[in-house]
Amino acid sequence: MIYINLLKQRKALDYIKPYIPGKPLWEVQKELGLTRVIKLASNENPLGPSPKAIDAITSRLSGINRYPDAHAFELKSVIASQLSLSISQLIITNGADELITLISETYLESGDEIIVPAPSFSEYDFGAHLMGAKVVSVPLDNKYQFNIDSILSAVTDYTKLIYICSPNNPTGTYLPKYMLKKLLHSLPKNILVVFDSAYSHFATKEDYTNGLEYVRSGYPIIVLQTFSKIYGLAGVRVGFGAAPKSIIQSILHVKEPFNVNSLAQAAAVAAITDEEHVDRSKQVNTAGREQLYKALNELGLPYTESMSNFVLVEFGTEAKKIYEELLNLGVIVRYGDTWGMPKHIRISIGTHEENSILIEAICSIQSKGENR
Missing domain, CATH: 3.40.640.10 (Type I PLP-dependent aspartate aminotransferase-like (Major domain))
Incomplete structure (x- = not known):
């Protein structure tokens, strides 16, 4: 027997969109069969907890x-x-x-x-x-x-x-x-x-x-x-x-x-x-921002100067495609359509090594695009 749900939900639910979190590491690893995945999508502390x-x-x-x-x-x-x-x-x-x-x-x-x-x-x-x-x-x-x-x-x-x-x-x-x-x-x-x-x-x-x-x-x-x-x-x-x-x-x-x-x-x-952990986290973040700024400037990618632990980068009409290509390379970032910004990607600041992997991945994608 098939039951039809006749329960009437609140009208407020018509306006509510469930929060969509960034993809977790394990999910990307499983979906794409990758052994190395870095997550720069959810503005987490790359040093881990105190x-x-x-x-x-x-x-x-x-x-x-x-x-x-x-x-x-x-x-x-x-x-x-x-x-x-x-x-x-x-x-x-x-x-x-x-x-x-x-x-x-x-x-x-x-x-x-x-x-x-x-x-x-x-x-x-x-x-x-x-x-x-x-x-x-x-x-x-x-x-x-x-x-x-x-x-x-x-x-x-x-x-x-x-x-x-x-x-x-x-x-x-x-x-x-x-x-x-x-x-x-x-x-x-x-x-x-x-x-x-x-x-x-x-x-x-x-x-x-x-x-x-x-x-x-x-x-x-x-x-x-x-x-x-x-x-x-x-x-x-x-x-x-x-x-x-x-x-x-x-x-x-x-x-x-x-x-x-x-x-x-x-x-x-x-x-x-834990002042030592807090201070180190600040230092890593400030240095990481500058590392990212330098690379983005060299790549000619516009970005918004940030006072946080992430940087909003404008990739233009190719933003969604670049987001997906980064994902395939094992780099999880956040596509801007969440905020009605389909030309942007938000990148969390990682460790120096993680930032380097991201930059290398973007360079690889750009290079492929130029050779098409």
Whole structure:
């Protein structure tokens, strides 16, 4: 007997596109029969996790029969000490992605609006659509820079949230401190600025801000951070938000009690204090960016200067074909159609060796193209 599904899904699902992650190493190896594959697609730390985090996970394995601390008190305490915040200004979540959903569940209702500079991280749209809210896109300028006046012009009586990803994924551009200050001072006080600084540790410009100074000053802002990038803990999913106490208290109403597992909490406590690993990760990333810039300049490929651990490269109408050819050569990168950028590829910064393999692969593809 064949049963027909007569269940009616929510209308909001018509607007929701499932997140499409980058291909994992094992999948590419299996599909293409390759022995060597490098992944430069998901902005992961090429050095791996903090050694202290690995030790912390190992030491806690025997206790995983117990539920984790629902309040993540130890992790909050360490973060608060590191960032000159109070515990009441912090919320720990299952990666920054969960926090985006929690913010949406806390503040958005059907008919509300959020403003998102575009292109940017797709999960902002997901959270809004989940709650039946409208996404108002404000395009970045032709150099992928933020335009504060355009953002302010998009504000209406229905605006609840404004998302700023800085450094921005996928462009690598950032919002200078004076612009964030202008935005916060110009907005009505009933609008929350969600400042996603997941890639803040990689920024090297003097006028960059991770937004935390405005949390300390009590502005209506929540700063999102993650342990997936500089700390190399993408596989255990842990992130946090920092905001004035009243905002945190509101969000806690919708947070599930055991959202971050005990191993992730232990790893994060160790990783945030591992200054040697953090410093080395920054050095490798900065050197890797310059290595990539040099090669791209020599190859005549336009790119956007990045303050993050990836570079957005313009390959033109051949971008999809080049993405596929790189995949066949065992180099996983991210094709830009995800963000409506079919002429671009986003390349994560790897180790010096991984970057060299990528560059060699691009040169090989270009050389083949010239000989056709």
